[in-house]
Amino acid sequence: MAILIAVTGWDAGPWAERLRARLPDRDIRIWPDAMGDPADIRYALTWKAPASALTACPNLQAVFSLGAGVDHLLGQQGLPDVPIVRVVDPDLTGRMSEWITLQVLLHHRQHLRYAAQQRRHEWTPHAQAAARDVRVGILGLGVLGADAAEVLVRLGYRVAGWARTPKDLAGVECFAGEEAFDAFLARTDILVNLLPLTPQTHGLIDRGVLDKLPRDGALGGPVFINAGRGGSHVEADIAQALRDGTLIAASLDVFETEPLPADSPLWDLETAVVTPHIAADSDPDAIIDYVAAQIRAFEAGADLENRVDPARGY
Template sequence: MTERPDALLLAITDWDPTPWLDRFRRLLPDRAIVTGEDSFDPASIRYAAAWKHRPGSLAGLPNLEAIFSLGAGVDHLVGDPGLPSAPILRVVDRDLTERMSEYVVLHCLMHLRKGWTYAQRQARGIWEDDDDQPAAREVRVGIMGLGVLGGDAACKLKVMGFDVAGWSRSRRRLDGIATYAGEAELDAFLSRTDILVVLLPLTPETRGVLNAGLFGRLARDGRLGGPILINAGRGGLQVEADILAALREGTLKAATLDVFETEPLPASSLLWSHPAVQVTPHNAAMSDPDAIASAIAGQIRRHEAGEAFVNAVDPGRGY
């Protein structure tokens, strides 16, 4: 049993907790750092840092003051009906943001310059050029989700010359970029979009939003020969059967997917072998564990010095 006050609980599944224990013990040497496998007094836990914790495992901590997500998403937390009422704090890390923007810009450029087409031709030894090579300014990219990640990606795509717009549930402003908000403006946003980049959080309202109905509302008059989907948000946003059907029917021309309904992507999935689909293994924006742990330790220190927490999640919205 630990009797140290102000302890931090690591509630982690899917990852080895040992490196996280080492990081937090180094950064917060004045307090106990425990895992759910340890024996500890529930009243000693003041903070929890979680990633895909077991539902209900954070209940019964009477002195809990904050729950930190160890990754970019918080759907693993807000989806727990037994979660305590303590503030949920998400990761906002410059390194993660920049990595996501690199991924988005890379794949927009790959579709613009037909990089995947040429890779397939190289594999078959085919020397063949395409006459139709639009400039970035002729291609309309729509960013769905204008939080920190979406806003940064939108600005960097604009620098590359793309015609960029963004959509979010509530109104956001970005200098020099057209923004749309809410259901009332979603059709206008989709109808001017050639490449749809999705960086939405996963909430009850957004689950399954990437479906046949949405794909059919994308622009049909673009320079790329059909709409293209890039999803680097959450796998629960997409209906994979609808993506495959849209590709088969020509409603979508291509898709780049970093996230999936089931992860790892099952070997039986048709997405693996589809010639118009690029699969990446949920690594669009790999978090830097040292940076995340340092940011959480900084939040704790500032909170205990009387400052307010930052990057709090609205439980009602789920982000």
Template sequence: MSILLAVQDWDSAGWVARFKRNAPDREIRLWPDATDYRGVRYAVCWKPPQGLLAKLPDLEVMFSLGAGVDAMMHDPELPDVPLVRIVDPSLTGRMTEWVVLQVLMHHRRQRVHDAHQRDKLWGRVPQPAADAVGVGIMGLGVLGRDAAEKLIGLGFDVAGWSRTPKDIAGVTCFHGEDGLRPFLARTDILVVLLPLTPDTQAMIDFDLLGGLRTDNHMGGAVLINAGRGGLQVEADILRALAEGNLSGATLDVFVEEPLPPESPFWTHPKVTVTPHVAAESDPDYLCTYILRQIENFEAGRPLENVVDRSLGY
């Protein structure tokens, strides 16, 4: 009943210690130190190298340490066993905090006030009520739904778009290709929380951004992306900012991470950059969550949050 940890870009030693502390009766192996993969029934992964999981002859379940599974889904040799994603209540709360913060920052024109402060200017800018502002959320899963509900509580006019129909109290819901343009046309602040799939790759392009409502108190629409960097065409975001379709953007995710020093986003006066920190999970919760799933699986109970490979999430 061995567990293999295949973790890149995170503290692998910390994960080993955490799993050994919480599951002292299980053998914990660490990639790339482990060379014998026989008997490994469970793989706990974050950005595992392609082809690694196909080398585990006894593998029964794969777990992603993040809410997104796109890095694993891109592996052409991914074994045909259940892939489980993380649904973490603390992650949901942290994402909602970040989304609300960024929406309010743009709505209340904080970047403008910051510039006025630097220039010692007692300046005023138009400030309508929240119910005059259309916030549109792309992606109405657990994260999008919670953010929508909190924004409704602040008085914003909230709409949502998803691939399939959704019904959320207080949210004007659109879905599918036919619903995308009407959704964009009533949106002043666009919040992107979509998973990265073949259908959503590079979806946030110049054409999509051009469909947003620009006649508003901010002088243009706003883009907020905390989904995945692969969702956005970064040259198109810069073009939309230059041509006035966008009055501002907050980006937590990028095509290349860490964001290279030469990226124009770092110094763009209309862009706020955060380093993929919108929602970081509690490592201790993740460990407990995975071990509970393993116990349920071994007791014959169903796994939770299994990825539908036809959808990519």
């Protein structure tokens, strides 16, 4: 019984070594050069590999996505009809909350403004709003969104969240469904996107959405933060909104095209923070522990946890 690691953009070797250490009785193979007989393969661990790597395996029982998102799988034609499992890991969740909190604090405490003054050798203090006066709105209240919301509530922010279905989180004003979307936007100074990429969320954050964010908040204008998926925002609209003041700032960790093209205007906008998809960088040790535990439990008769619903896209 074999396990396949099929990734692009990563070195699969260290992942394979970790998996061999945790499941020493398994034959660990690497796509594409060391697949062996595809009929031997029962499980696949993948990140942005082509569907053909999986369709070649007739006895596949489950596919594990090695990142938080699964849109790289669900968007492919010919995907095998087997359970797809997404990573839900405390390490990944904690890293995401760290990045979100960092960006909220950076914009709330006017760090970009002071950094620009430092470059000019300028000593000018500015009035500072309290956290209790800053309204943060989180799009997506799954595991990642709920944890980030909890951290921000502890820091004193006025936190709200929006999801497609009703949620109930302590200290968080929860909005649900399309009919509540505009009301959620209207009370949000810092908009944080953590939605998965689905047909419904593709291009969701466009000029129309940005125009609905309030201009009368404690920060003097709205801020957009995206660590979900780049396909859920429209970068041309964000860049224009930053130029004309519709947005006072943005922090982006995900993009429509990655790496971000060298000619993107976002690189040169002083009010934009650009990071290279590292908000919740995958820790191989934590993820391999998670996958190995899932395989052992599944073979002992337990259900796979965090299975993806292809109809919903997450």
